[in-house]
Amino acid sequence: MNVSSALCMISGALIVLGLMLQIMPALIRYLHKIKFGQTERDEGLESHKKKNGTPTMGGLAFILVPSIVYVLFALFSPFRLDMNTGIILLAYIGYGLIGFIDDYIIVVKKNNEGLKPGVKFAMQSVLAIVFFLLYRSVSSTGVWIPILDKTIDLGFLYFILVFFMFTAETNAVNLTDGVDGLCAGLMAIALVPFVLFAMLEGVPNVAFLLLLVVFALLGYLVYNLHPARIFMGDTGSLALGGLIAAAAMVLKQELLLIVIGFVFVAEVLSVIIQVTHFKRTKKRIFLMAPLHHHFEKSGWDENKVVRNFWTAGILCALLGLWLGVM
Template structure:
């Protein structure tokens, strides 16, 4: 990477951060004005009831800002819109749109269920199929095995891996978004190893796009830390899940996504285990699911939950990064 490329990257990152810091206060005021506020579940934690009315759909900002900046930079810089970045952006915006529809139904229609689970899963599945077909047209169906440094061609079975990646990751990130600052911070931590992988593979376009998202999330996090002034909503969480799944796919780090995103995996597994166990036995394994609520029920403050989960995420990211480079 030469100096001019580095300066372009730095300028884009600073613009991404600066625009977020500039527009978030106005967005928060506007969402307050039109009453796009969070509605906490009746069966939720008592300490969360005070969050009712806090603006949601903040994910709109950190979707639009890096997307807009990347498209602008692609017009005059070396960072072009190729198949890899197109897939990532389509996943980012596409899953964000599904989340937006869900949020809209909850906030505007006053239907706390939002999109029916079956409809939401169908839309997520359709996008997963689209991304597989797009990616398959220009890339192999081989999966890289970390540490062993071998590739295994899954052939048609690669479709099932991609399908699981997108549907599982979007839901996992969605479940993680339940405590102030947790999801955004965890996503920043998880994306950093993928920036390193993109640099190692010489995919500067992908590295730049991820960096724009990371700096946008840093700007968003300033307003989302406890006590949060805004929430990302399903608009943001589904978009981030689609983004990181697409990033892992185009960088051929599908397996390391599990290691790097282990906190997200633990969150969604806690829900699956809790629901399936309760249906069989009418007893709960966790005090409350997803996992972060289990610790809140045990007396941890939101800040303690977030910092401990971030620490776990840092360890997972470091392990994944090491596995990817040795």
């Protein structure tokens, strides 16, 4: 990467950060005005009940700002809008739209259940199929195996892998969004290795787009750390899950997504284990699922949960980065 491209990346990232810091206060005021507030579940933690009324759908900002900035830079800079960045943007906005519909039903229609699970999964599945077909037209069905440094052609099974990546990752990230600053911080951490992979693989367009999202999340976190002034809602969490799954797919780092995003994996596994065990024994393994709530129930405050989970996220990101470049 030459000096002009590096300067372009830095300036784009700083522009996104500056815009987020300017836009977020106005967005918070507007969402307050139209009463787009969070409603905590009755069965949720008592300490979270005071969060009722906190504006939600904050994910709109960190979806739209980096997406628009990238498209504008693509018109006047070396970073072009190609198939790779197109798929990532479509996944980011597409899954964000599903989340927006879900949030709209909860907030505006006063239906705390949101989209019916079957409908939400069907919509997520359709997008996963679309992205597989788009990417399959320009790439192989091979999967790179870290450590062994071998690529295995999965053939049709690659579709199963991609389908699982998108549907599982979006739901895992969604489940992780339960403590102030937790999800946004973990995603900013998890995206950094993919920025570096993109640069090492010679796809600076992807690196630039992901870097813009990282800086958008940093700007969002200023207002989302405890006590949060705004939540991302399903709008943001589903979008982020789709984004990182698409990034892993186009960079051919599908397996490392599991390592780098292992905290998200642990969150969704805790729910699966809890539900399965309770149905069989009527007993709970965790005090409460997802996993971050278990630690809250154990006596950790929100800041301690976030601090320790971020530390785990950093370790997973470093391990994934090491496996990817060794």
